[in-house]
Ligand SMILES: [Zn+2]
Ligand SMILES: [Zn+2]
């Protein structure tokens with residue numbers, strides 16, 4: 628099972644979403660992901676109510692300022708909270 632999913636990741640079909648509880652989640656990639664090259668620089672949102680993971684494509688990963696001597700490689704942002712479907716305060720559209 629794991630090996631199959633990893634093959635999909637390698638082919639640019641799905642991408643990995645890290646979670647705080649060490650489980651691994653996957654999300655479908657957009658069309659601009661290719662084999663060996665991903666463009667998934669967006670924030671991920673995990674709803675603590677329905678346990679769904681969302682790709683927030685419009686939210687760009689914030690700049691991280693590192694101390695001198697540290698070189699940045701890859702930034703992964705996962706936001707936990709309540710999604711708009713589960714939030715009774717969210718506006719209906
Ligand atoms: Zn991707
Ligand atoms: Zn939810």
Ligand SMILES: [Zn+2]
Nearest residue numbers: 654667671682
């Ligand atoms: Zn994503």
